[in-house]
Amino acid sequence: MADTAFRPGSVAIIGAGPAGFSAAAELRQRGYAGSLTLVDPAGQPHDRPPLSKAYLAGTLETSGLALAAPDWFSANAVELVTGTALAIDPGAGTLTLAGGTVLQADILLLATGGAARTPRFPGTARVQTLRTKSDADALRPQLGAGKRLAIIGAGLIGAEVASTAAALGTAVVLIDPVPVPLVPAVGQELAAYLHSMHAEAGIKTITGLPVDVLSGPKGSTVLLDDGSLIDADAVLAAVGMVPETRLAEDAGIAVDDGVLVDAAGRTSHPRVFAAGDSVRRRTGGVLARRSEHWDSAVRSGRAAAAGILGEEPEPDAVPWFWTDRHGVHAEAVGAMAAEGETVERGAPGPGYVVFRTAPDGTLAGAAGIDAGNTLRAARRLIALKKPVSKDQLSDPQTDLRRLVRSRP
Known part of the structure; x- marks a missing residue:
């Protein structure tokens, strides 16, 4: 992957979902003071998880979908442009919108997400x-x-x-x-x-x-x-999504079922970065699967912001996602399909957790119902690669947070 050789004076982000918005926020958080433009057909950035739940049910207003208050953008000098991107020219640093408007930027960040399959x-x-x-x-x-x-x-x-x-x-x-x-x-x-x-x-x-x-x-x-x-x-x-890679493909940027990026969101062109559901990360010759979860999108947006500034992104996090249905909140962390054994804690219902232990005795994954504290601790244990006994995992009286704080 190519590297940026300069600190940009202007950045245009295409796509205002969680990845694009998080990239904009992270750029300002890291002290970037240049011009920053956020382009999206819908204009105001909004969240998607409520679309299948509270918003669909009619219990959440449109304003409740917003990723930030309207005054956040003026306060952070982020220009919101409502428009559909038709083409990018990385060499010229231009972005052409439907209707003919052309925007100029030193760096382009593709956070285009995808379409429902x-x-x-x-x-x-x-x-x-x-x-x-x-x-x-x-x-x-x-x-x-x-x-x-x-x-x-x-x-x-x-x-x-x-x-x-x-x-x-x-x-x-x-x-x-x-x-x-x-x-x-x-x-x-x-x-x-x-x-x-x-x-x-x-x-x-x-x-x-x-x-x-x-x-x-x-x-x-x-x-x-x-x-x-x-x-x-x-x-x-509801059969998944197709990554939106047309802008990248038309510009000659490397694509393989997603825009190919490194850990800092760099694509095959030094002036183009990418983040979110539409990217696939390549590390040391290994091409990972696309991740289509909210937390992953947010983190990849932050990583791309760091890359744009020539800085190191935050360390990789253990994967995490959630779903809400029938009045319960389910979460999963790590890799539940990893090689190893399954350990259950409690009975199906609130507080129920299923762990996946690796052959070396460490925790590979965990999933549970209304068990936020336990899942957060499990995520830390996975990151720390601490050995955990099956008896500790299966015992509801064992507070995993104490295991996180314990000495190796």
Whole structure:
């Protein structure tokens, strides 16, 4: 990866999600005093996690999605530009917007995120997705008593929408080809418990592969590979995302299912950095998978800010993500699919935690329900690579925070 050879006088950030906004905030936090522009089609930066939960349910106003108060931008001399980027010219340091406006910047930061993935079958036009505020606005009127919603994909977003919709009185059918989704992310035990909560909430779960969505007499009909049909007023596909790499590709920047970056967000061009859901990190010849979680996006934005200034980014953090459904908060840290053994603490319900221990006796991962303190301590134990006994992990009376503070 190339390195920047100068401290820029101007930076333009394309994309105002968590990665782009965090990069802007980190640049100012690190003392950058140059011109700073944040470009996004939606203008005001907003958060996405509430889109499948409180905002979709109508209990959170648009203002509650904001990543910062409106006066933050003037106070930090960040210019917000509402516009869609059509092209970048790294050599000239230009960014061209729809409508013809051209912005100039010494450094360009791509924080373009991605688009919701759509299924590959003929009836895609009858399927909705949920990635943006406008997507949530379009889906919300189709939820409520007497409405029927079929969801393709029972991962994080699909399960959260199912929970929100069912709570509003919607008849929900949740379809996934995997009997128990999220096993690699949270482990078999916790994944099974989370999936079982759908039935308790009145949601019908089906293990099957949708092959088409047909026009039905009162909406749409999902056709499964076994020939069965599911009628619904609306169909939502929650099957992941596709990284937005077009700007990078058109500019000749290295891309491989994501914009390729190093630990400080540097791309193959010295004047272009990238961060967020659309990047893949390459370290020592090893190309990592894309991470599509909020915490990862924030941290990659901060890392890119450091790289732009020619400074060292903060150390890597243990991966962490969360999901809210059916009134519970689930979190996972580390690698639950790592080689090793599983240790359970407590019984399924609030406080339940599943640990993954590595062959060397250290902690590889942990996932739990309403167990924030334990998960935070587990994250520290993973980072410290401290050996932990299975008896300590399984005993609810053992405070992992004390193990973090204990001597090696």
